[in-house]
Amino acid sequence: DIVMTQSQKFMSTSVGDRVSVTCKASQNVGTNVAWYQQKPGQSPKALIYSASYRYSGVPDRFTGSGSGTDFTLTISNVQSEDLAEYFCQQYNSYPLTFGAGTKLELK
Amino acid sequence: QVQLVETGGGLVRPGNSLKLSCVTSGFTFSNYRMHWLRQPPGKRLEWIAVITVKSDNYGANYAESVKGRFTISRDDSKSSVYLQMNRLREEDTATYYCSRGGVRGAWFAYWGQGTLVTVSA
Numbered sequence: 001d002i003v004m005t006q007s008q009k010f011m012s013t014s015v016g017d018r019v020s021v022t023c024k025a026s027q028n029v030g031t032n033v034a035w036y037q038q039k040p041g042q043s044p045k046a047l048i049y050s051a052s053y054r055y056s057g058v059p060d061r062f063t064g065s066g067s068g069t070d071f072t073l074t075i076s077n078v079q080s081e082d083l084a085e086y087f088c089q090q091y092n093s094y095p096l097t098f099g100a101g102t103k104l105e106l107k
Numbered sequence: 108q109v110q111l112v113e114t115g116g117g118l119v120r121p122g123n124s125l126k127l128s129c130v131t132s133g134f135t136f137s138n139y140r141m142h143w144l145r146q147p148p149g150k151r152l153e154w155i156a157v158i159t160v161k162s163d164n165y166g167a168n169y170a171e172s173v174k175g176r177f178t179i180s181r182d183d184s185k186s187s188v189y190l191q192m193n194r195l196r197e198e199d200t201a202t203y204y205c206s207r208g209g210v211r212g213a214w215f216a217y218w219g220q221g222t223l224v225t226v227s228a
Contacts, residue, residue: 046216
């Protein structure tokens with residue numbers, strides 16, 4: 001199985017900052033990576049697919065990058081509503097696998 | 108708009124069975140692969156099953172953790188997908204989500220609200 005590693009369980013930020021969440025795949029997944037945002041008690045929401053394509057309606061302060069094994073979700077000008085948990089997912093091969101998540105918190 | 112509504116969760120004893128349902132609307136259900144995923148409390152999301160479309164003979168694929176115990180099925184006439192869960196274990200305790208596969212790959216644009224399954228004696 002492909003393991004998706006998000007090495008940072010928590011990240012501290014301030015409103016207006018720029019923050020980067022990283023995800024590393026255990027093998028080459030091309031650009032078959034998606035990113036999701038999840039708030040407590042809610043279902044995940046898609047942000048990015050194909051590593052760098054913003055899903056419909058997602059603010060342009062969310063940017064995805066990377067290919068192969070290393071991927072990054074960057075949030076520019078962090079807003080208070082962005083304080084949530086972020087997961088990466090590979091869909092290059094089954095079983096589909098997710099990262100453990102990175103929680104974005106206020107400093 | 109696309110909607111997915113899961114039902115059927117609850118408290119169940121280890122070894123028993125439960126069937127989850129997911130009713131969908133807002134898209135041509137028969138054209139899409141459908142998935143079940145789950146999220147144990149405080150843990151990462153886990154993909155558990157996919158069912159393909161009629162032209163692919165409704166083939167199914169499962170995560171090793173549920174293979175042989177869980178069965179995914181669909182009824183295109185009802186725009187619904189199901190998850191039959193047998194021989195449940197405490198580690199199956201999770202919120203279960205159904206989701207629609209994407210046009211360009213198995214990423215998940217649409218999620219239901221989830222249904223909680225608790226397996227406990």
